[in-house]
Each structure stands twice: as structure tokens, then as C-alpha cells.
Amino acid sequence: MPRKKEEIRIRPFWYSDIWIFPKLITVITTLDKEGNVNAGPYSHIMQFDVMQKSPRMMVGFRQESHTFQNILATGEFVVNCPSADYLDDMMETARFWPEGVNELEHTRFTMIPSRKVKPPSIDECPQIAECTVDQVIHLEKSSGIIIANIEAIVMDEGLEQMDRSERIPAMNLPVGLGDQSRRYYYHAYTDNVKMHELKEPPGGQKGGKIKMTMKWDDLAVEALMNVPVAVRQMVSERLEEHAQAKGATCVTAQHMVEMSEEYGIDEELFARFRT
Numbered sequence: 001m002p003r004k005k006e007e008i009r010i011r012p013f014w015y016s017d018i019w020i021f022p023k024l025i026t027v028i029t030t031l032d033k034e035g036n037v038n039a040g041p042y043s044h045i046m047q048f049d050v051m052q053k054s055p056r057m058m059v060g061f062r063q064e065s066h067t068f069q070n071i072l073a074t075g076e077f078v079v080n081c082p083s084a085d086y087l088d089d090m091m092e093t094a095r096f097w098p099e100g101v102n103e104l105e106h107t108r109f110t111m112i113p114s115r116k117v118k119p120p121s122i123d124e125c126p127q128i129a130e131c132t133v134d135q136v137i138h139l140e141k142s143s144g145i146i147i148a149n150i151e152a153i154v155m156d157e158g159l160e161q162m163d164r165s166e167r168i169p170a171m172n173l174p175v176g177l178g179d180q181s182r183r184y185y186y187h188a189y190t191d192n193v194k195m196h197e198l199k200e201p202p203g204g205q206k207g208g209k210i211k212m213t214m215k216w217d218d219l220a221v222e223a224l225m226n227v228p229v230a231v232r233q234m235v236s237e238r239l240e241e242h243a244q245a246k247g248a249t250c251v252t253a254q255h256m257v258e259m260s261e262e263y264g265i266d267e268e269l270f271a272r273f274r275t
């Protein structure tokens with residue numbers, strides 16, 4: 001029996017009031033034009049470019065927020081991810097403090113210098129991204145989206161080497177579950193984590209039908225078959241675009257070598273998708 005469904009009227013703040021988006025909790029630090037520190041929690045954040053050549057994130061803001069204004073003025077910000085032990089401090093930075101107030105002074109957070117940008121980082125955050133502005137998108141009157149270059153990813157020592165099963169409890173990052181009426185904020189703890197193994201279909205590494213729109217020489221096809229199946233279609237499309245841009249009518253292994261260098265598509269990337 002299908003479950004009974006109903007269509008919901010879409011009202012302002014639908015994304016928060018009715019739809020549940022479990023999200024990352026961050027505290028973004030910025031400087032205003034006079035160099036005063038500002039901090040506020042931000043959760044509308046996700047990766048924008050997954051390649052290492054120009055890693056980027058996108059973040060959504062209310063256009064009047066001090067954080068958005070400071071980023072427009074200075075072009076820099078830091079995304080700090082606090083552990084769940086610091087949820088109270090994170091909420092303290094959400095209060096509507098007047099302009100020029102350093103919210104961090106009302107918390108247990110400690111400022112430390114960042115490596116590549118001027119706004120400070122927060123020591124108590126195991127995972128930090130130092131960012132500069134790549135693009136700004138103003139969505140009418142509602143929100144502003146910043147697409148940011150990641151200048152540095154800084155983590156507590158030792159985390160990188162850990163297996164995910166160890167890193168999740170070591171970082172203890174909370175999950176944001178939104179708010180009721182902009183007042184009651186809900187969070188979850190990552191202490192009940194389940195692991196699922198993604199299994200290859202039979203013959204998986206060999207399989208994966210690839211749509212090719214150009215001629216490919218044998219060496220290029222062989223090289224493509226070494227690309228993990230999860231990214232093979234994407235790599236083949238990029239490769240055809242690359243060969244066409246070079247004015248070629250046939251994709252060759254040389255095109256793959258050139259493109260690997262240009263985009264950072266290398267063994268390190270492929271290893272990521274191998275089991």
C-alpha cells in the first residue's frame with residue numbers, strides 16, 4: 001500500500017520551516033573594513049568543485065548579514081567546524097550583536113592566526129577552510145551566494161591519517177537540523193553512525209557502458225578502461241571536449257595525458273574510487 005501523501009503550500013522560509021535539511025554546522029569568521037573580527041554560524045554550505053586544481057565551496061547568506069557584508073568588503077573568510085561540545089558557543093555567535101562586536105569574546109572559542117587569509121581561525125575547530133571570493137551571486141532580495149576558493153584546509157594533527165570510522169568520533173561534528181520560528185535550533189550528535197559498503201555490480205570494474213560521440217584509438221580506449229567505473233563517463237566526456245578543442249577528430253592516449261596534467265586527473269583521484 002502506498003503511503004498517503006499531501007502537497008504542502010510553499011511559504012517563505014520553506015527550506016527551514018517545513019523541509020528538513022540536515023546540515024553542517026560552521027562558524028564563519030571575517031574582518032570588517034576596519035579590521036574588527038566578526039563570527040556567525042552558517043550551514044548553507046557545500047562543495048562546489050571537487051577537483052584539487054581549484055577546490056571551491058558555495059555558501060548561502062542573508063544579504064544584510066555582517067558576514068556577507070564583510071566578505072564583499074574584504075574578499076576573505078574562514079569556515080570553522082566546531083565539535084558538538086561547542087554547540088552553546090556556536091549559538092552565542094548567532095545572536096544579533098551590533099556591528100563591530102567580536103562574537104567570539106562571548107564564547108570559549110580561541111582565535112588563532114590563519115595561514116593564507118587575514119580573518120582568524122578558531123582553535124577549537126578540528127576542521128577549517130580558509131577561503132577567498134571567486135564569485136558572488138545576488139539572488140534578488142533574498143540571499144547572496146558566495147562561491148569561494150579554498151586557499152587552505154587545516155585540520156587537527158592526526159585526523160588526516162585516521163580511517164573514517166575513527167575520524168567521525170574524533171571530530172564529533174554535530175548535524176544541524178534547522179530551527180522552529182528562528183528561535184529553537186535542533187542539532188543531532190553523530191554517535192549512532194552506520195556504515196554501508198557500496199558493492200560493485202558483477203564485473204563492475206570492467207563494465208559501465210560509455211557513450212562515445214567521437215572516434216577513439218585503441219590505446220585511448222585501453223587507458224579509459226583503467227579509469228574507475230564511477231568516473232569513467234565523466235572522464236570520457238571531458239576527454240572528447242578536450243580533443244575537440246584541439247581540433248582532433250579522434251581521441252588519442254596523448255589527449256588523456258594532456259588532460260590529466262591540466263585537470264589534475266591522476267592516480268590519486270582514481271585510487272579514491274577503487275575498492
Ligand SMILES: Cc1cc2nc3c(=O)[nH]c(=O)nc-3n(C[C@H](O)[C@H](O)[C@H](O)COP(=O)(O)O)c2cc1C
Pocket residue numbers: 025038039040041042043044045060061062064065066067068091093094095096097176185
Ligand atoms: C546553526 C545555524 C546555522 C545558520 N546558518 C545560516 C546560513 O547558512 N545562512 C544565513 O544567512 N544565516 C544562517 N544562520 C543565521 C545567522 O547565523 C545569524 O543571522 C547571525 O546573527 C548572523 O551573524 P552576522 O550578521 O554577524 O553574520 C544560522 C544560524 C544558526 C544558529
